[in-house]
Amino acid sequence: MQYEAVIGMEVHVEINTKSKIFCGCSTNFHAPPNTNVCPICLGMPGVMPVLNREMVNKSIAAGLALNCTISRWSKMDRKNYFYPDQSKNYQISQYDLPLCLGGWLEIEVNGGPKRIGITRAHMEEDTARNVHTLGGGRSGVDFNRCGMPLLEIVTEPDIRSADEAYAYLTELKQILQYLDVSDCNMEEGSLRAEANISVRPVGTTSFGTKTEVKNVASFSGVQKAIEFEIKRQIKTLNEGGAVMQETRGWDADRGITFTQRQKESAHDYRYFPEPDLVPIVVDAAWEQGVAESLPELPQARRARFAKDYGLSAYDAQVITASQDYADYFETVARSGADPKQAANWMMGDLQALLVDAKQEIQDGLITPSHLSNMLKLIEDGTISGKIAKDVLADMFASGKQPEAIVREKGLLQISDSAALEGIVRRILADNPKQTAEFRAGKEQVLGFFVGQIMKATQGKANPKLVNDILRRELGA
Amino acid sequence: MTAWHQKTAHEIRDAVAKREVSATEITRSYLERIETVDDKVQAYTQVWRSEALAQAEAVDRKAASGQALGPLAGVPVSLKELLCTREGETTCASKILKGFKSPYDAHVVQNLKAADAVLLGKVNMDEFAMGSSTENSSIQRTCNPWNLNCVPGGSSGGSAASVASDCAALSLGSDTGGSIRQPAALCGCVGLKPTYGRVSRFGLVAFASSLDQIGPFSKDVRDAALALNVISGRDPLDATSANLPVPDYTAALTGDMKGLTVGMPIEYFTEDLNAEMRGLIQNAVEVMKAQGAKVVDISLPHSKYSVAVYYIIATAEASANLARFDGVRYGFRHPGAQTLQEMYHLTKTEGFGTEVKRRIMLGTYVLSSGYYDAYYLKAQKVRTLIKQDFDRAFEQCDVIITPTSPTAAFEFGAKTTNPLEMYLSDVYTISTNLAAIPGISVPCGLTAAGLPAGLQILGRVFEEAAILRAAHAYEQHHGLAMGKPALA
Numbered sequence: 001m002q003y004e005a006v007i008g009m010e011v012h013v014e015i016n017t018k019s020k021i022f023c024g025c026s027t028n029f030h031a032p033p034n035t036n037v038c039p040i041c042l043g044m045p046g047v048m049p050v051l052n053r054e055m056v057n058k059s060i061a062a063g064l065a066l067n068c069t070i071s072r073w074s075k076m077d078r079k080n081y082f083y084p085d086q087s088k089n090y091q092i093s094q095y096d097l098p099l100c101l102g103g104w105l106e107i108e109v110n111g112g113p114k115r116i117g118i119t120r121a122h123m124e125e126d127t128a129r130n131v132h133t134l135g136g137g138r139s140g141v142d143f144n145r146c147g148m149p150l151l152e153i154v155t156e157p158d159i160r161s162a163d164e165a166y167a168y169l170t171e172l173k174q175i176l177q178y179l180d181v182s183d184c185n186m187e188e189g190s191l192r193a194e195a196n197i198s199v200r201p202v203g204t205t206s207f208g209t210k211t212e213v214k215n216v217a218s219f220s221g222v223q224k225a226i227e228f229e230i231k232r233q234i235k236t237l238n239e240g241g242a243v244m245q246e247t248r249g250w251d252a253d254r255g256i257t258f259t260q261r262q263k264e265s266a267h268d269y270r271y272f273p274e275p276d277l278v279p280i281v282v283d284a285a286w287e288q289g290v291a292e293s294l295p296e297l298p299q300a301r302r303a304r305f306a307k308d309y310g311l312s313a314y315d316a317q318v319i320t321a322s323q324d325y326a327d328y329f330e331t332v333a334r335s336g337a338d339p340k341q342a343a344n345w346m347m348g349d350l351q352a353l354l355v356d357a358k359q360e361i362q363d364g365l366i367t368p369s370h371l372s373n374m375l376k377l378i379e380d381g382t383i384s385g386k387i388a389k390d391v392l393a394d395m396f397a398s399g400k401q402p403e404a405i406v407r408e409k410g411l412l413q414i415s416d417s418a419a420l421e422g423i424v425r426r427i428l429a430d431n432p433k434q435t436a437e438f439r440a441g442k443e444q445v446l447g448f449f450v451g452q453i454m455k456a457t458q459g460k461a462n463p464k465l466v467n468d469i470l471r472r473e474l475g476a
Numbered sequence: 477m478t479a480w481h482q483k484t485a486h487e488i489r490d491a492v493a494k495r496e497v498s499a500t501e502i503t504r505s506y507l508e509r510i511e512t513v514d515d516k517v518q519a520y521t522q523v524w525r526s527e528a529l530a531q532a533e534a535v536d537r538k539a540a541s542g543q544a545l546g547p548l549a550g551v552p553v554s555l556k557e558l559l560c561t562r563e564g565e566t567t568c569a570s571k572i573l574k575g576f577k578s579p580y581d582a583h584v585v586q587n588l589k590a591a592d593a594v595l596l597g598k599v600n601m602d603e604f605a606m607g608s609s610t611e612n613s614s615i616q617r618t619c620n621p622w623n624l625n626c627v628p629g630g631s632s633g634g635s636a637a638s639v640a641s642d643c644a645a646l647s648l649g650s651d652t653g654g655s656i657r658q659p660a661a662l663c664g665c666v667g668l669k670p671t672y673g674r675v676s677r678f679g680l681v682a683f684a685s686s687l688d689q690i691g692p693f694s695k696d697v698r699d700a701a702l703a704l705n706v707i708s709g710r711d712p713l714d715a716t717s718a719n720l721p722v723p724d725y726t727a728a729l730t731g732d733m734k735g736l737t738v739g740m741p742i743e744y745f746t747e748d749l750n751a752e753m754r755g756l757i758q759n760a761v762e763v764m765k766a767q768g769a770k771v772v773d774i775s776l777p778h779s780k781y782s783v784a785v786y787y788i789i790a791t792a793e794a795s796a797n798l799a800r801f802d803g804v805r806y807g808f809r810h811p812g813a814q815t816l817q818e819m820y821h822l823t824k825t826e827g828f829g830t831e832v833k834r835r836i837m838l839g840t841y842v843l844s845s846g847y848y849d850a851y852y853l854k855a856q857k858v859r860t861l862i863k864q865d866f867d868r869a870f871e872q873c874d875v876i877i878t879p880t881s882p883t884a885a886f887e888f889g890a891k892t893t894n895p896l897e898m899y900l901s902d903v904y905t906i907s908t909n910l911a912a913i914p915g916i917s918v919p920c921g922l923t924a925a926g927l928p929a930g931l932q933i934l935g936r937v938f939e940e941a942a943i944l945r946a947a948h949a950y951e952q953h954h955g956l957a958m959g960k961p962a963l964a
Contacts, residue, residue, distance in 0.1 A: 039578075039579055039580055042805060043805070044560075044578065044580075044805075044806070045560065045566060045573065045576070045578065045580065045679070045681040045800070045801075045806075046558075046560040046566075046578065046582060046678065046679040046681045047679075047681055048677065048678050048713060048715065048716075049715070050712065050713060050715045051715065078796050079801065080795075080796055080843070082799065082820060083801075084804045086801065087800065087805065088796075088800045089799035089800055089802060090796050090799055124568070124890050140807075141804070172517075240869060249770045268844055270795075270796075270840065270843035270844060270845070270846045270848075271843075271854060272793075272796070272843055272848075275684075275716075275793055276685050276714075276715065276716065277715050277716075278715050278716060302712065311544075376521065385558035386785075433867035440653070465675075
């Protein structure tokens with residue numbers, strides 16, 4: 001039987017506000033245990049939450065970017081369950097009236113667009129972190145994370161493959177980073193993705209039994225886990241077995257998913273409206289204000305780069321991967337340098353230098369003006385592309401402008417035909433055998449002569465001019 | 477001359493401001509009074525002798541240096557056990573918080589300190605404010621100063637008893653379904669529950685968050701107005717506190733009721749109300765008429781559902797509010813637990829008293845899947861109807877009067893075996909909290925048994941001024957010889 005996969009994603013994103021969702025504590029991730037805490041996030045007797053307005057702003061921004069409707073009236077609810085990673089034994093979340101409803105996000109599938117439906121996005125507080133490495137049979141709780149602001153983004157079961165899930169996560173992360181609402185760092189847990197996976201015979205519309213894959217540390221891990229899980233479920237069904245509803249973990253080393261928690265009797269969270277908070281009323285003016293502050297989103301920017309700067313779809317994709325990268329490119333392109341050349345250098349030699357040095361483009365010594373000036377030197381024939389590679393490396397190390405490097409190192413390209421003619425004639429005279437071969441029709445020998453001339457000029461000869469003179473001298 | 481501990485807060489404040497007496501002398505007078513009579517009344521759970529004297533001395537230094545004094549300068553105040561204070565412990569009269577020290581002061585405690593009040597200590601209550609007699613305290617049994625065999629009412633029984641026994645000039649308590657007004661009535665003092673949102677709840681250990689409100693106990697209505705001035709106002713740490721200006725409530729005390737229309741709910745003045753209580757209220761009506769009030773009948777048709785609605789909503793919220801007392805971070809943790817489940821189970825089983833456990837279970841039940849719509853949601857709908865009853869009634873009148881409690885103080889143990897009968901002690905006060913409106917209880921005479929009765933006056937939301945004016949006019953002109961409890 002032919003099966004298709006049905007996948008829905010739940011993504012928890014830590015929103016990068018300065019303070020926690022309900023108190024003034026810092027959201028700094030790198031702090032010693034239980035230092036970013038106060039009576040409120042510790043759930044001391046008598047304390048009350050106050051909703052962080054910036055959290056609402058950033059959540060509205062994310063909702064709008066995901067084409068959601070922003071609720072004019074929403075509320076927070078209490079989700080009751082006992083666990084030591086909660087300071088109040090209830091989590092303040094949103095139940096039946098979330099802030100963002102009914103949107104979509106477009107991904108590329110086999111060269112075409114596909115919309116993944118967004119069911120909802122709601123605000124909630126993060127839990128603390130239980131620590132079981134203290135020894136002596138003791139466990140501890142670090143409340144620094146307790147009360148960090150989270151946005152949970154839930155999709156419709158529209159995803160049909162591991163690749164689509166990967167594309168969804170990548171696009172989502174890019175959007176959230178463009179919005180500056182989260183750093184989406186999976187290693188630090190500021191983005192956590194869970195996949196609900198089931199399979200069903202192609203052509204049917206009802207859902208199979210789903211498993212939930214949790215606690216995966218990377219997008220590629222999610223992709224592999226989903227691939228594995230789809231195959232496992234199909235195999236189980238083909239062998240006459242049944243898929244069990246359960247939560248499964250991902251063992252990255254062995255490349256398999258494994259049972260973490262069997263389905264218990266459905267948990268009753270006894271949700272009810274949080275009486276310590278007032279309803280969240282977002283009027284049209286508030287929503288409009290956030291809408292007007294939204295930056296150009298990745299998809300729009302990709303399309304514009306392709307159209308305005310003549311980049312290929314692939315190049316546009318790479319160049320817009322991060323906002324800093326795209327901003328860098330756009331600054332270079334607007335300065336009058338050739339956009340395609342700029343893209344090539346950014347994705348090629350410059351990227352290689354950055355990767356080696358573990359630097360981001362915005363942190364390096366090569367500013368957009370450095371790259372732009374270098375591209376102009378190539379364009380006007382001052383230096384060759386080959387020399388430019390050395391200039392780039394020098395700029396990267398010293399931060400000097402390319403003109404200064406060319407001047408100091410005498411890298412000016414030789415574009416004086418008279419000077420080059422002399423050199424060409426000497427090389428031809430020194431190599432009679434090859435000259436004869438060329439005249440006998442062996443075109444490839446031309447490369448040998450170019451190499452010799454470049455060697456003689458330490459690479460500074462203008463390649464086009466060398467070519468012209470050679471052909472003329474050889475009577476070709 | 478009357479002893480200082482018998483004087484009102486405004487008399488004390490004025491005398492301190494005029495430097496006729498020092499705050500230290502006042503404080504000593506109260507501490508002495510506590511030593512003399514509180515072993516009988518048992519209102520205080522903690523007396524902060526040295527801290528109180530230090531505060532009083534600070535007020536005296538301030539006065540000596542010619543600085544302006546706060547509106548409660550030198551006034552000795554007692555605090556209900558569920559108001560968070562850096563001083564002493566904050567136990568909510570529960571074993572589960574025995575020894576708990578709050579790392580911060582409640583908003584109202586900060587306000588009292590800023591107003592130069594002197595904090596004498598903390599007073600008893602029903603555990604987590606759940607009860608109407610203060611018998612549900614895990615600490616001690618507080619007696620009614622008028623009859624030591626009777627309860628002081630509850631849950632703020634210690635607050636009422638401390639003021640009635642002249643062991644505090646003012647006290648702060650909390651009122652979720654009548655917990656200020658009912659004990660005030662039973663102990664013969666003034667008790668005010670402000671509009672929900674008038675006073676910040678930050679630092680009040682929550683029982684039912686949508687109903688709880690902090691308010692003052694006092695010896696007269698002027699003191700209640702004075703205290704309300706100090707504790708009211710927007711607090712950025714309480715999202716439900718109202719962002720409205722705070723008027724000077726003492727300015728509302730005109731001494732008459734001209735132009736005020738008083739409503740009497742027909743549902744409350746039936747044969748169910750005992751004749752003695754009805755007579756006392758009827759006398760009060762005559763006094764009000766004489767002061768220029770017009771009296772009309774009004775109807776609160778949904779009031780019969782109040783107790784049922786209250787015990788669904790309040791317990792639902794309480795079941796979540798009390799979940800944090802789990803032994804993980806503070807308070808009592810059962811030493812015998814081996815696993816997490818055991819720690820939760822043993823800690824709560826031993827830490828909470830019977831009534832608290834009963835309400836947690838009730839609240840958990842009404843929120844459970846399959847019951848939420850039938851109980852919690854339905855109760856919220858009826859709550860809206862009850863609120864609308866009051867909205868309509870206040871189109872016909874400015875204030876509403878009722879008895880505060882169906883009976884005067886009862887003997888210990890009289891209602892402990894029948895929780896429902898205990899719950900009915902609050903039949904006249906509960907709907908006020910459901911409707912979020914303000915209410916005050918003012919003494920309206922003594923029963924034949926020599927126990928105080930209370931008149932309850934209710935007003936529109938944020939119209940505390942109106943009920944204070946009516947209560948004050950009544951108090952000034954009722955001509956009753958209430959006297960003082962025969963303690964000592």
